[in-house]
Amino acid sequence: MPGRCLICGGHLGVKLLSLGMQPVTKNLIDHAHPESFHAALDVVICTVCATVQLDDPWPHHALVPWHDWMSFREPEEHLDDVVERVIEAHSLEPDALILGISAKDCTTVSRFEKKGFKNTYRVQPDRDLKIETPNAYIESVQHELSHEVAEGIVAEIGQVDCLIVRHILEHSERPGQFLDAISVMLKPGGVAVFEVPDCESALEKNDYALIWEEHNIYFTEATLNRCLAKNGFENCWGIVYPYAFENSIVIAAQKASSEVNTSTKSLKKELSRFDHYAKSFKETKTRVIEAITSFVDDEYTIVLFGAGHLGCSFLNYNGIGDRLAFAVDDAPEKLGLKLPGTGLEIRPTSDLAGMSNLVCLLSVTPDIESAVVKRLQARLRSDVVYRSIVSTSSRYIGG
Ligand SMILES: [Zn+2]
Known part of the structure; x- marks a missing residue:
């Protein structure tokens, strides 16, 4: 039975986007915390107010950070x-x-x-x-x-x-x-x-x-x-x-x-945008898997660069964690810990030095991507291939 909208109580649409059972992505695995909390991640849109939302919010206690050093940054320039x-x-x-x-x-x-x-x-x-x-x-x-x-x-x-x-x-x-x-x-x-x-x-x-x-x-x-x-x-x-x-x-x-008058002017646009988004997941995922498979077939080693929740989600939603070798991040607190759902260990950039047949799958925001690549180019072999998990990047792996 369809659920109710968190905002207006209206009927939620059918589940168009089911991402399966997923772990809490920010809580990196260590000895004290060997198991992630997992739950179904389904995304729906309200048929009345057209707000995209999770079908079933996760319990807040499962989302409490494990590590006291964790920081979260939103842009603040404005x-x-x-x-x-x-x-x-x-x-x-x-x-x-x-x-x-x-x-x-x-x-x-x-x-x-x-x-x-x-x-x-x-x-x-x-x-x-x-x-x-x-x-x-x-x-x-x-x-x-x-x-x-x-x-x-x-x-x-x-x-x-x-x-x-x-x-x-x-x-x-x-x-x-x-x-x-x-x-x-x-x-x-x-x-x-x-x-x-x-x-x-x-x-x-x-x-x-x-x-x-x-x-x-x-x-x-x-x-x-x-x-x-x-x-x-x-x-x-x-x-x-x-x-x-x-x-x-x-x-x-x-x-x-x-x-206050709650206008329904843009409702249709919101509904059709989400419809397209949800329905495109399968083909986008296929393109990502094909690109990763082709690198694996050509005997490339693939690493995720940037061990944050975005990269972790990307690997888990596409089911490609097991195709990668490890994750790279230089934050000292993260070293040796594992990315939830993927089993990938987090290692420092220095571990990439001298590696050939290497693909760096970048999990960094587009505004810093070029600078990150430039920095890596100065430290790594010149034949390293750079791809991105971000759909607006020219290096996007699912494009
Ligand atoms: Zn609603």
Whole structure:
């Protein structure tokens, strides 16, 4: 039976994209953690609000990072511009109360502080959310933030003028509950600044590493707007900041005084884009397997360069982990650990020195790809072949 949409409760479409049983990709295997958590990864679209989402969100506790050294980076170059726009568009005075929801909001809050805003606060996972799990991160914050918790925060610091909500809504298991909590914390007339990754381009360009077990929702500008409107927020302004790998959608919104019209204008476009994306998976996977097989037949050694969740997902979705020799990453904490689902050990770049008949399958963002290749060319044999897992790269292996 089809499930219900996380956002609008509408019927989800049939499962068009099933990626099979998959492991948690960020948690690298070591002696203390020999087994990954696995679950089915199915992607669907809501037939009512056209939001792409996981059919069945994974339990948040399975997504808690194992390793305390793990870091996650979203692009931040646009944040100066965002902060300036927020201050100006919403006439924020220096005594305005600014609140960041998670650790991802510290860099935005500190930008306000540098501009003279001293009345700042960040939701404390242990004190405010009663999270005691070591290494708990965004998966736990989204899970714990409820109406009651928000009321507790308001009792402590009062309702806020400006709430920073970066890269968490897409992780939400219950967006309605999450956005209700945001609404409780926000003063009437206050502004919530939402930011999520823009999935439109990856959906257009058949990039399947987009799908990540930690992201329950895959927003485009249209579906984010509809989600906010559905949950009682009025869009004040919004900008899509362009980035080489994935754009960032920023929307500044206020609590609406009356019901917001949830336009269905772009619904058809969203539905047909996803239909094409889901249906193209099989042929894209065939091309990837053919390219890998041809290298194996020609006795090349293939390594994955960049041991992050994108590369890991790419290997697992295409079922090609066993065709590679190992993964390469120079982050000292990762060395000797294994990529989930593939069994591939992570080794340093120096292990590639002198290797012939080598294919480096690059798992790096397009903006740094050329620089990475240049650096490797200076250290490795000149006949090394470079391919990429990213569909927009000219070195794309599935092209
Ligand atoms: Zn929906």
